[in-house]
Amino acid sequence: MAEVKHEKILFKYYSNVLDELTVETMWSEIIDKENGIYKLDNIPFYGPIIATDDEFYAEFDESEQMLTYRKTTKFSGNSIVLVIIVQSGFDKEIIRDRFKKLNCASEGLNDSYFSVEILKDINYSEIKKLLTEYEKDGILEYAEPCLSDKHQMDLKNN
Template sequence: MTQTNDTSVKIVFRFFSNVLDEWTVETMWANTVDAEKGHYKLDSIPFYAPVASDDIVFAEYDETEERLTYRETVEHSGNSTVQVILLDTSKDINSIRDAFKNLGCISEKLNDQYFAMEIPAAKDYSPIRQILTELEDAEIICYAEPCLAKNHCYE
């Protein structure tokens, strides 16, 4: 992900983060779908924003932000985003990321204690969530599901 080409743009997301418990600004790459309509397809895994990669969003130029700014999601991709915080710092965050990568879930690492992970639309979330829950129960991580697609919801 996060590639640039002729149709790539950066979009600002301003929102209240429940993880950080504060108003947050995040910038993500997107590819232009229809510039006249202001439609862009996200090409980033968000660290905090409650959207998912490949979602199509409506963004418009904002004078205050001086760039394209997110207004709403117009089409959900079916991908989900999970945020993971490493609690047990004796563990290697990259090993945990690799375990999920082997299950088909790529991630973006912010630092040695935090990463955001994409659950592709076609993946069964149950075994992935089971591992997340086991790691959380063992107090190795804690996780949040800020953007859980309908196809990944559970009871």
Template sequence: MDVGDNRVKILFRFYSDVLEEETVETMWAIVMDQEKGLYKIDSIPFYAPLVASNDIVFAEYDEKELMLTYRNTIEYSGNSTVWVVVMDDSVEVNIIREIFKSMGCVSEKINDAYFAMEIPAIIDYKIIKQELGKLEKEEIIGYSEPCLSTHHQF
């Protein structure tokens, strides 16, 4: 399906534990059923918790926000989101991203020390978690699991 003309931005408003403040984030989504307000998230969340790529969400136009605004998640994709901060200044963020890319996890870099990573539902999270734990123990990274699907909980 060509999503070129079928994508919209959705606003998410939430309290960010990372930023410790009320925050907004916009994400791309694919229109599934505009009349019913159903959209499939087509982004990796940078800050919004409890939502992952490919989740189906309900959003509606909000007069106050002046744009489509997230209301709730209708169907979970089974994907998870992990946020990673590179703590060791001598390590390039893209090197860490490549480690996880080789394990099947795509990511989006936010800056030179922070990226959001998607864990697809079909990936064995135990292997990813081991690598995250190893890098954290070596004090190279810190990470959080803001959206861990039931497929990835053990």
């Protein structure tokens, strides 16, 4: 039998994007199951303060009946940006393709909403410039719920 390498973890948090208590389940790599350490292997949708490759502590929650996120233990330096297309009829795949060419993976939720992963080694000021252009053109709005220290420094240095 193959060894289980991932677990689905419950994240329960207040989302500033949705302005409400939010529940999201995400796949995570098992780092140290005995001590409850996992590494996020999903791109979050609604804005928890965690990014892909961050390590965190989770434990079984009796009321939820599943493993539940408790706290981040090691930050990867990656960031997550949430994007909503506000211009009616605009194909979000055009923007997702532009991000992909900049080595930023994304996950779409529906025709107008997606989240973008910005890896630590990417200069965030370039991504921010692109987002700002689209926002000025009335095509999208975006939120930066999980902007790493490294990416915040990218903005200060430009």
